Amino acid sequence: MVSQIRAAATLLGLLTVLLGLLYPLAMTAVAGAVFPGEASGSLVSRDGVAVGSSLIGQSFAQPGYLHPRPSAAGTGYDGSASSGTNLAPTSAKLAERLTADGEAMRQATGAAVLPADAITTSGSGLDPDISPAFAAIQVARIAAARGVAPDTVERIITESITRRTLGILGEPRVNVLAVNMALDALAPAPMPQGETPTASAATPAG
Structure with a gap:
């Protein structure tokens, strides 16, 4: 019983590190290198x-x-x-x-x-x-x-x-x-009198 629990816990830990940490990090790195614009x-x-x-x-x-x-x-x-x-x-x-x-x-x-x-x-x-x-x-x-x-x-x-x-x-x-x-x-667009550029006008919002 104890050996089975130990094996299951070990497998869970390995898969968590592999699929929950290393794989996402690797895919993020590949995406950033191959498609830098899209990845950002x-x-x-x-x-x-x-x-x-x-x-x-x-x-x-x-x-x-x-x-x-x-x-x-x-x-x-x-x-x-x-x-x-x-x-x-x-x-x-x-x-x-x-x-x-x-x-x-x-x-x-x-x-x-x-x-x-x-x-x-x-x-x-x-x-x-x-x-x-x-x-x-x-x-x-x-x-x-x-x-x-x-x-x-x-x-x-x-x-x-x-x-x-x-x-x-x-x-x-x-x-x-x-x-x-x-x-x-x-040709920059003229701003209405008394108004400054906003995210919805001359300066797009990020």
Whole structure:
């Protein structure tokens, strides 16, 4: 009996060290060496300072920036409270919000037809990408706010489109943070009087 307990305890200890300590450390080291960017959170830096992640969305509210899709995560793009609304398609509350947001979006963009991601939230609430169609209806607003030609904004967005993986997987998408950083590099957006850059405007949040 004692010998069996000793053998079991020894095996438990060895497996705990091997699988619970050494293996995770080894995989972490390999990931850091082979995929350093991904292993560190796919961080995006500007002037040596991390301003966000290419995998996690954040809020941009100023008119000179590409806006992300709506978010239901916490108070909006709250990384500690990732979530969707969990409202069913038959929900009256969801229908009311979509109707109101759709009307506001049409007035802001002049678009007669809106892409779905212009007014719907993602399951995570932290989606970093939007559809090229949603980006396209924002061109006029961004160009006017920055005082640049619409063609210039269109070019930046087009160059930032990520195509389907292997030509068949996923959908074409535009990374909001990448476009906004490219826009700032071209022509910094003017700030409203009395306002300073914030995480949702000129300086993306980390």
